[in-house]
Amino acid sequence: MAARLGLIHDVLDKEVVDRHGREMGRADSIVIALRPKRQPQVTAIEIGPAVLAYRVQPIFGRLMSALEHALGIDEGRPLRIPFGDVLGISTHVKVDRAYGETVAAALEQRLRAWVGSLPGSS
Numbered sequence: 001m002a003a004r005l006g007l008i009h010d011v012l013d014k015e016v017v018d019r020h021g022r023e024m025g026r027a028d029s030i031v032i033a034l035r036p037k038r039q040p041q042v043t044a045i046e047i048g049p050a051v052l053a054y055r056v057q058p059i060f061g062r063l064m065s066a067l068e069h070a071l072g073i074d075e076g077r078p079l080r081i082p083f084g085d086v087l088g089i090s091t092h093v094k095v096d097r098a099y100g101e102t103v104a105a106a107l108e109q110r111l112r113a114w115v116g117s118l119p120g121s122s
Helices: 049-056 059-070 101-115
Strands: 016-018 023-024 030-031 041-047 079-082 085-090 091-095
Touching: 016 085, 023 041, 059 101
Parallel strands: 016 091
Antiparallel strands: 016 023, 030 041, 041 079, 085 091
8 A cells, every 4th residue: 555645744834855865945835737637736846935925925026036036046045846856755855866967056156245245244
C-alpha cells in the first residue's frame, strides 16, 4: 500500500532544500493542473514572497509583485519547481535542483550587492 501525501500538511510552508541541502526558501504555493474529465495533478511548488503574500490577501500579492518589479527583481519569479523534481518530503522538501542554478541565487547576489553598496555596510 502506497503512503498517502497530505499536500497542505506535508508540503506547504515546509523549507525547500536543494540536492546539496542548501535552503532555497519555503514552499509558498502548490500548483495543480485541472483538466476536463481527468483527476487533478500536482505539477509544481512555488517559492517567493509575492506568492506567500497572495495567500494572505490577493491585494498583498499584487503589491509584492509590483514591489519586486519596481526593484527589478521580478525576472523568473516566483521560483517554480516541477513536482517531478521533488526527491523527498520529510521535515523539509528536497528537490533535484542546485541553489546556484535558480533565480533565488541570482536574487540573493543582487541583494548582497545592493546592501554592500549602502554607506556603513562594509
